Amino acid sequence: MNKQVLLAKRPDGLPTLSTWKFEENKIPEPQEGEVLIKQHYISLDPAMRGWMREGKSYIPPVAINDVMRAGTVGEVIKANNNPKFKEGDFLSGWGGVQQYTVTNGDGYFKIDPNKAPLPKYLGIIGMPGMTAYFGILKVGELKEEDVVLVSGAAGAVGSLVGQIAKIKGCRVIGIAGGKDKCDYLVNELGFDSAIDYKNENVNSSLNQHCPDGIDVFFDNVGGDILDAALSNLRMHARIVICGAISQYNTTSKPKGPSNYLSLLVNRATMKGMVVFDFAEHYPEAIASYSKWLGEGKIKSKEDIYEGIENFHDTFLRLFSGEKLGKLVLKVLE
């Protein structure tokens, strides 16, 4: 049987158990030209919360009663004359929150489980890795010696952003929740300093850590942290808007950055990004990561939970902050 998680209704605020419909259906048969993938890992990402919301966005929302959209890695266990993939191939793609997926292969690509453990294909060499790479280097227009601030710094994207900036010769300050995460940033990942937003006033800590201001702010969080960063900009600063996890579950209007006129004072730029725009350049990022991993210059961590039955609780860890690095759910092996 194929265990699946469907979107039952659009949540108002934080998703609850009734947001989802848990189903067990017969494992589908691949039709002519299709493959059947047995999924090993499902990626859990903050962006998923956005896909549950109605309205215009960069991709259509997940429809009610559709399998919840999610990135996956798994193995082709049956192929029916698919032009690209055959049995035994490992594929990364948008398999959704389910154990088995039938697809014609569009949007999937082959990965090599011998080159890296499968969960890495959902992390550093997956969407978060691509987001970090192109977000900080292209959108953030990173330059050597920039002072770089990253929010959500212990997360899948943020931890890579900070490490890339260190590799490029920048001074890096991370914002994360709790002493453990902050210690991890400085001691394990080589950040220059870290601010614990749960126990510090971010604005005054920023003042202390970077009295001359920030050149690049890579924001995954929004809300008060974005306002604090805006209060500490250097001239010609760049703010990369990658996400706003603090605002995804608000039931009221999202909080806009009340300090946005700091953009004027500092001739600064705030720019939104969506990783898919860089798809044709992914190989460049993968090559860089491979090199840096080989040289021991970059670390990536996956936080792996087990069982599709635990999807809901695990998903909520994205918003409670109870995870470190890339959040992944193992569903079959």
Added chain:
Amino acid sequence: MNKQVLLAKRPDGLPTLSTWKFEENKIPEPQEGEVLIKQHYISLDPAMRGWMREGKSYIPPVAINDVMRAGTVGEVIKANNNPKFKEGDFLSGWGGVQQYTVTNGDGYFKIDPNKAPLPKYLGIIGMPGMTAYFGILKVGELKEEDVVLVSGAAGAVGSLVGQIAKIKGCRVIGIAGGKDKCDYLVNELGFDSAIDYKNENVNSSLNQHCPDGIDVFFDNVGGDILDAALSNLRMHARIVICGAISQYNTTSKPKGPSNYLSLLVNRATMKGMVVFDFAEHYPEAIASYSKWLGEGKIKSKEDIYEGIENFHDTFLRLFSGEKLGKLVLKVLE
């Protein structure tokens, strides 16, 4: 005697009469190397409200008990061995809200009263003109056929922004307060359409006027209008943050744009500008304006009031919207 307006205290909200100190002092004598300027016109600009506020900005605030900072045009009536200027020269510069100014000439430049009436040097060929020109062309990266939205469109800067965009082959929508101003934009200045924010829902009017969204938004206003524009962006849109007149007199925190995640969805950019950064390129703008004025392609309007005694009431017109075009105060002639 020299009538002067000094900043008596920093206002909380809209300036009141007690914000100012009205003084009459002896007309000063120019010392060695200085000139004495008799000021004809004083420029009244929204930016002045910002200069009254304490705290870090793009220039230092006006100090308490200093003459209020303002742009001026006037005539040198006494020169004491100044290396650049002599009696009879007409100068534009930062003379402040007073009738006579003594200066060594730094920051002043000579203007020709025969080439254009003096008030134009505070408008189209002054700071507002430079702001409009570089703001829309350089910061807004204007391209032919862009759909351009301008707020504060009947103001000194906005009216020029829209006309430049028309000259460059764009479709232009202006936002202004009241039917008269909207008629002026469309009938006199050639805007394609206008939205009366006092009597229309800006968001739904935008939906109607530009269903495919905006490429460039030039914002002088902020607040709800910025939010409405953010809800109607095209992919890769550019937002030029020139000012936020709706927020300058709030006694609470300024309203941040709660729709700022539209920057992400639309891969859009929000960029702050300060006109002084373009100082070395002013001659280019002046040449373009002269050409367009000569060809009858651009119009500029000054709204001129008289008497330094009326400074306070006239200044408030910036915020009540009771003026059309560039607000100027005639102080002496």
